[in-house]
Amino acid sequence: MLQQPEIGRTLTNDVIASGANARDERWREIYAKLVEHLHAFVRDVELTPNEWLEGIRFLTATGQKCDDVRQEFILLSDTLGVSMLVDALANRAASAGTASTVLGPFFTTDAEEIPFGGSISRPDDGIPMAVTGTVRAPDGTPITNAAIEVWEVDGAGQYDVQYADRVEPNGRGRVRTDAGGRFSFMANLPVSYSIPGDGPVGAMLASLGRHTMRPAHLHFSFTAPGFTPLTTALYVGDDPYIGGDAVFGVKPSLIGDYVRSGTGADATASLHYDFVLVPERTVARV
Ligand code: BEZ
Ligand code: FE
Numbered sequence: 001m002l003q004q005p006e007i008g009r010t011l012t013n014d015v016i017a018s019g020a021n022a023r024d025e026r027w028r029e030i031y032a033k034l035v036e037h038l039h040a041f042v043r044d045v046e047l048t049p050n051e052w053l054e055g056i057r058f059l060t061a062t063g064q065k066c067d068d069v070r071q072e073f074i075l076l077s078d079t080l081g082v083s084m085l086v087d088a089l090a091n092r093a094a095s096a097g098t099a100s101t102v103l104g105p106f107f108t109t110d111a112e113e114i115p116f117g118g119s120i121s122r123p124d125d126g127i128p129m130a131v132t133g134t135v136r137a138p139d140g141t142p143i144t145n146a147a148i149e150v151w152e153v154d155g156a157g158q159y160d161v162q163y164a165d166r167v168e169p170n171g172r173g174r175v176r177t178d179a180g181g182r183f184s185f186m187a188n189l190p191v192s193y194s195i196p197g198d199g200p201v202g203a204m205l206a207s208l209g210r211h212t213m214r215p216a217h218l219h220f221s222f223t224a225p226g227f228t229p230l231t232t233a234l235y236v237g238d239d240p241y242i243g244g245d246a247v248f249g250v251k252p253s254l255i256g257d258y259v260r261s262g263t264g265a266d267a268t269a270s271l272h273y274d275f276v277l278v279p280e281r282t283v284a285r286v
Pocket of ligand 2: 104106152214217240
């Protein structure tokens, strides 16, 4: 049977060819593949002019929603699973290290240094939780003086940067490991929370019948000389959203051993986890 020519094939080829003088080979490849796949998508769904205009309006609104503390494009990447796909590709080689997961849009660079055993949260922000653990190399050697950024929502399910009257960091801090690779700090038992749903990404999720919830978790980001930086989080295993994270960030190995005790005003919690960082040179370059 005679094959129908692809509609717009010459156009697609011309657009790809227009990138022949790209500044380097990798950018030329990314541009060519982006055009190839984007045009294939338009052909595949037979996108109408009105639908394309709606798409452009959506992307415009996504950009307009971004400011110093609101990053709607990260939300878009996360809710479309692109962040976790990029993460899966970057970490495809079997690794002896702790698994990574999404950074999310709420990391800030102004967290204060918290002394060993100190608290990252104001009192009464939630159920107090003692967090302890170790940071080691794959052979078990403790990693001394690793810097660990930790951040989480308060008991109301909000990050500090979501409060217009924020004057200083809360629910976040930088802790360090001691000579035995140990760390220790106080935080709150994390709660499940909604990612920001008042922008175009929230509207997209609503239009798809999707919810905006993330299962409770505590974020960690590690840096230590000679080791590959790691961004990860520990999830609460019995959270109602553990099987339906709005941003697909949960991995089984990142379910933390959150232990609750007491009730009411006497409620407390604890979490212990031993992290493994991989030496810089053993990470696969992709
Ligand atoms: C977070 O865990 O902070 C987060 C991740 C992705 C999107 C929104 C929030
Ligand atoms: Fe989070």
